[in-house]
Amino acid sequence: xxxxxxxxxxxxxxxxxxxxxxxxxxxxxxxxxxxxxxxxxxxxxxxxxxxxxxxxxxxxxxxxxxxxxxxxxxxxxxxxxxxxxxxxxxxxxxxxxxxxxxxxxxxxxxxxxxxxxxxxxxxxxxxxxxxxxxxxxxxxxxxxxxxxxxxxxxxxxxxxxxxxxxxxxxxxxxxxxxxxxxxxxxxxxxxxxxxxxxxxxxxxxxxxxxxxxxxxxxxxxxxxxxxxxxxxxxxxxxxxxxxxxxxxxxxxxxxxxxxxxxxxxxxxxxxxxxxxxxxxxxxxxxxxxxxxxxxxxxxxxxxxxxxxxxxxxxxxxxxxxxxxxxxxxxxxxxxxx
Numbered sequence: 001x002x003x004x005x006x007x008x009x010x011x012x013x014x015x016x017x018x019x020x021x022x023x024x025x026x027x028x029x030x031x032x033x034x035x036x037x038x039x040x041x042x043x044x045x046x047x048x049x050x051x052x053x054x055x056x057x058x059x060x061x062x063x064x065x066x067x068x069x070x071x072x073x074x075x076x077x078x079x080x081x082x083x084x085x086x087x088x089x090x091x092x093x094x095x096x097x098x099x100x101x102x103x104x105x106x107x108x109x110x111x112x113x114x115x116x117x118x119x120x121x122x123x124x125x126x127x128x129x130x131x132x133x134x135x136x137x138x139x140x141x142x143x144x145x146x147x148x149x150x151x152x153x154x155x156x157x158x159x160x161x162x163x164x165x166x167x168x169x170x171x172x173x174x175x176x177x178x179x180x181x182x183x184x185x186x187x188x189x190x191x192x193x194x195x196x197x198x199x200x201x202x203x204x205x206x207x208x209x210x211x212x213x214x215x216x217x218x219x220x221x222x223x224x225x226x227x228x229x230x231x232x233x234x235x236x237x238x239x240x241x242x243x244x245x246x247x248x249x250x251x252x253x254x255x256x257x258x259x260x261x262x263x264x265x266x267x268x269x270x271x272x273x274x275x276x277x278x279x280x281x282x283x284x285x286x287x288x289x290x291x292x293x294x295x296x297x298x299x300x301x302x303x304x305x306x307x308x309x310x311x312x313x314x315x316x317x318x319x320x321x322x323x324x325x326x327x328x329x330x331x332x333x334x335x336x337x
Contacts, residue, residue: 005048013042025050026061027091027312050092062119064094065307068111069126070102072189072224073251075279076296077126080149083300084124091308093121102128102191108138115144122146122307124300128191131155147307147317149299152193158310158317160302162294164194164276165201167324168246171274171292172205174326175244179335180272184217184242186231186252192223198248198276217242221252228255236263243271243335250275250282253289257331268333278327287330294324 011018016035023031024039031039042048067084071077081097088095098114100107107129114120122145129135130148136155139146148159175183185202188195199218206213219234221227228247232255235242247253253275257267267273267287275282278293302320310317 005046007048007050009046010039010042010048013046014039025092027308029313061121061311063092064096064118064120065122065124065304065311066096066098066114066118066120067124067126068098068100068129070100070129071126072222073249073277073279075251075281076249076277079279079296080126080300080303083297083302084304086297086301087304087308093308095304098123100129102132107132108135111135112138112142115139115142120144121311124149124303124307125151125159127194128189130159131193145307145310145314145317147303147310149303150194151319152196156319158306158319160299160306160320160322162299162322162324164197164292164294164324165204167292167294167326168198168201168276169205169208171246171276171290171326172202173209174328175246175272175274175332176205176209176211178244178272178333180242180244181211181335182214182217182240182242183211183244183246184219184235186219186221186228186235186245186247186256188248188252189222190220195248202246221248223249223251225251225255225258228252229259230255232256232259236260236265241271244332245271245273247273247275250277250279250289250291253291253331254281254285257285257287257289267331270336272332272335274332282327282329289327290329290332291327292324293327295322298322 007018007021011021021039024036069077125146125148127150130151151159219231221231245256247256253273256273260267260271274290276292278291282289282291306317
């Protein structure tokens with residue numbers, strides 16, 4: 001069995017103190033660029049892997065963060081989780097998953113217990129937990145750094161966002177350009193900030209296209225496949241059904257396609273369908289889904305990076321806006337004649 005490389009070995013190879021090696025590994029300031037490069041080269045050459053337990057014992061940090069979530073879209077959560085893991089692995093941190101019920105009366109107490117018992121260095125919040133004012137206030141009181149994925153404007157401090165309103169407006173204008181005049185919208189869960197942004201973008205897109213907003217074409221959803229299926233059946237039962245449907249996420253759009261096909265209709269010949277997120281399901285269903293791509297994994301990675309910055313330096317970290325892109329695939333086409 002090969003001998004485990006120790007921090008002392010790295011220090012000797014780089015001709016620095018063990019404390020300096022620790023500072024470099026923890027991405028702390030006050031280390032010259034030349035010294036940092038020398039230590040990193042020694043780490044690479046020796047293939048040194050920090051021992052998490054030893055790091056905890058050596059200081060106050062646990063080198064553990066948690067992702068807090070309550071979201072019915074497993075596709076979305078998986079992408080965010082992978083992104084946060086990318087950030088953690090690049091800086092020798094560990095991550096745990098913490099499922100919660102966003103509207104539970106004891107959510108604040110549960111998060112506080114989790115932070116204390118697991119000695120978390122910080123947390124990443126995902127929608128709708130992102131916008132829980134009581135929870136954010138308690139995290140501040142506990143002096144626990146947190147980063148948010150897609151927070152509403154009032155709660156933006158550290159994290160990552162996309163201009164969702166603008167993205168949806170562009171999608172609606174695109175559908176109108178294909179000749180669609182009756183464009184429906186399946187809303188997301190009302191607790192999510194994204195639901196409001198995407199509804200606003202839908203309205204804005206209709207206005208830009210010169211189309212009139214019709215309440216009958218807006219139905220409730222919950223960001224789940226089943227809710228998209230049910231909402232689409234309600235839309236198809238209208239005396240004058242839509243020729244295009246924009247669902248507030250890909251899971252609901254997939255449910256919409258299923259509901260349409262079960263009625264013997266064709267996508268996109270009879271009805272066009274589009275979603276939001278560009279999670280893996282958008283590329284795995286048939287027809288492949290036209291959607292708004294927000295780089296979900298990259299957003300998770302950025303949220304993780306911004307959190308780790310704040311852990312190292314409480315004055316660091318901020319809100320990062322990332323670009324979106326329309327992904328035009330087979331689920332949308334010209335309006336039926």
